[in-house]
Amino acid sequence: MVDQATADEQYLAKADFQVLLDVLAGEGYEVLGPTLGEGAIVYGPVRRVDDLPRGWTDEQEAGHYRLVRRNDEAWFGFVVGPQSWKQYLFPPRTRLLTAKCEHGTWKMQPAEEPVPKYAFLGVRACELAALDVQDRVFMHSAFPDPHYVRRRQQALVIAVNCTQAAPTCFCTSMATGPRCRQGFDLALTELAEGFVLEIGSPRGRELAARLPLAPASEQQCRDAADARAQAEQQITRHLATAGLRELLLSNLNHPHWDDVAARCLSCANCTMVCPTCFCSSVEEVSDLLGEQIARERVWDSCFNPQFSYVHGGLVRHNIRSRYRQWLTHKLATWHDQFGTSGCVGCGRCISWCPVGIDLTQEVAGFRAAADRALFDRRPGAGEHAASVSGQGRGPSGLSASRPFLQQPRGETGRPLPDEAPELGQSDAPGSESPRSTEGR
Known part of the structure; x- marks a missing residue:
């Protein structure tokens, strides 16, 4: 695939969409x-247009x-669900090898599996970014994963531009x-009666040549641009990324980790x-x-x-250290390993967290604490702080004068005993157990 769309926009009528599915099959x-x-x-097999979630x-x-009915019959009028495309390229379970005992001797045999030929239909922009992140991990690292590489090289990607956003999206x-x-x-942009189509690779051009396409009219191109702009205008959640790596890594022992x-x-x-997670x-x-x-x-x-179990004990023995590992790796040390963030802003982790933890709010909490600390170091700040002590509410609904919990907490959220040992060097983010793929 090439980096940019390289052809004028075309138009595919919905009445002809089945042709695309038939050609791929x-x-x-x-x-x-x-x-x-x-x-x-x-995500699942799509053989007929009726398999798509039309009107949902x-x-x-x-x-x-929650799934809800739309007031129209849009085919791709949703955002993202709980699944991602990594389940097909990096399956939840992959056989690596088999060992068989024959006449008292064990013989090892690498697993041989047929390489599936997938066409991914409906890939969103944030998911394209996630595929790129996983490519860096499994294809372009010092140790390419042959199972991933074979599946990825076979895959064809048909993207769909978002025309609406969820409150959890922060891809911008x-x-x-x-x-x-x-x-x-x-890449497709859905309109009422069809799709404006862009070509992004030589393989895409070959596929487009077999479809009943027509040049998109100026009005269709404007309508597609307006639909894409509507999605961007609906995004209200934001994550400030400037200086984020330094912010997190300079606050490894901040009490806000106990709060979350x-x-x-x-x-x-x-x-x-x-x-993008690949542990x-x-x-x-x-x-x-x-x-x-x-x-x-x-x-x-x-x-x-048990993920951090090594040499008879756990490296990260409480929720505080495990959440800290996840967030600092995702938003900070991932840059050191792969030259990019591990987050693409899809918002899945927010929607599917049972207690509604929002990483954008957690990061905002760290920024607010850093800003207050900087303010408190200014000359005369102490007198001002005393005059407003106890007023207002800080991040996470805590008082501004005491914005974060101060006492370390254990698995259940109860305070740890005073004699609990300090977190050692092995508890620091990036100190992975041998079982961890992410710590390579």
Whole structure:
């Protein structure tokens, strides 16, 4: 795929959309796209246009997701659901090798699996950015992952520009959307009767040549631009990224980590729905006779207590240290490893957090504390602070004079005993256990 759309905009009528699906199927692609299932919009096989969630949208907020009917029949009139495309390129369970005992001797055999030929339909701009992030991890690192590489090279990407945003979206802060600008073969913008189509790669051009397209009219191009602009105007959540790495890494022992730990369940929902998280572990599964063993890579999470188990103990033994590891890696040290943020602003971690923790608000809390600390160091600031002591409310609804919890808290949110040991060097962000892929 090339970096930018390289052709004039074309128009594909909805009445002809089935032709696109048929052409892809004829070329051996398994078309995967948005469907209705499990009370959400999830990705699955799309063989007919009726498989798409026509006339449905999603209602999202912190800790809240609901499907609701639209007042029109838009095919892609929603934002993002709980799933991401990484489940197809970096599957939740991958067999790495098998070992078989024959005549008392174990023979190892690398796993051989057919490489699926996927066509991803309906990829949003933030998801294109997430694919790029995972490419950096699995394809362009010092140790490319052959399973990912084979699947990724086969995949064809048909993106869809957002024409609406959820309250949880903040892709504009991360410069990842809502407009699809690179990383696709074809990109579509939905209008009432059809789609304005852009070509983004030679493979996309070959596919477009087999479709019943017409040059998009000036009015259709204006309507598409207005629809894309509408999505951007609806984005109200923001994350200030300037100096963010330094802000987080200079506040590793700030008491605000205790505040968020008192609310976090360490359930790992945020990492499971995140389109870029890639922590994994390795399991060995034996048959009942003990004569054959399969070694498999499975998704894991830095929020799972056992994930940091090493040498007889846990490296990150409380929620405070696990949440801190996740946030500082995602927004800070990911830059050191891969030259980019690990967050694309899709908002999934906000919607699917059972208690509604919002990372943009947590970062804002750190910024507010840093601003207050800077103000307090100014000459005469002490007298002013005394005059307003106890007035107003600070971040997280706490008083401005005492904005964060001051006492360390454990797994249940209860204060740790006074004799609890200080967090050691091994508890610092980036100190990964050998099981962690993210700490490489």
